[in-house]
Amino acid sequence: MPPLLNLDPDQLLSTTRAVRKRLDFARPVEPELLRECFEIAAQAPTGGNSQGWHFIVVTDEGTRRQLGEWYAEGFALMYGDPDAVVANLPPDDPGYVAATKRVISSAQYLADHMGEAPVHVIPCIEGRTDKAPLAMQAGVWGSLLPAVWSFMLAARARGLGTCWTTLHLIHEQKAQELLGIPDHVMQAALIPVAHTLGGTDFKPGARRDLDRMIHTNTWS
DSSP: OOOOOOOOHHHHHHHOOBOOTTBOSSSOOOHHHHHHHHHHHTTSOOGGGOOOEEEEEEOOHHHHHHHHHHHHHHHHHHHSSHHHHHHTSOTTOHHHHHHHHHHHHHHHHHHHHGGGSSEEEEEEEESOOTTOOHHHHHHHHHTTHHHHHHHHHHHHHTTEEEOOBOGGGGGHHHHHHHHTOOTTEEEOOBEEEEEBTTOSOOOOOOOOOGGGTOOSSSOO
């Protein structure tokens, strides 16, 4: 196995990007690398020590292509006309508009090629939150999402690129049947995993003014 990348914790956290155009579709991902990432993911916090998370690792070409088709349909439904999306962005923040344009272009590329990613990881959680109170929803998702993010951080440290996506879930039931997922289990995402093109260096992403997101004591 290759050595871990030389990243300190802050670098790891700030450079684990949503990788789309730099996913290497031609190079297989070693199962041993994935297992190391899942070992890290299993150390994430979980409500009541439930450990109800599950990860479906999809390497079968036909299954990946079907998931990719459903993802592309979800992308088309969500974004429709990308130009219209850009037109509704805040005109007083040109940096944000420019960054969003790049993200949409990158997302369109992934929608066109999702089925080619050598590995799809479908994180799941036991228990459904359909029409459940907010407190229950927060508890269930809070028992899964830290593990998924830990998996993605571990993948980054090992030179792998990932991208958190959810748009295949417009076909949740079809995906459930395709993957044989029990009725009491929810899917949370579809994460393509691959080695990265052009090396393993990534920079922190452009973000809007930090003061915009920080609220002290009250929202206003």
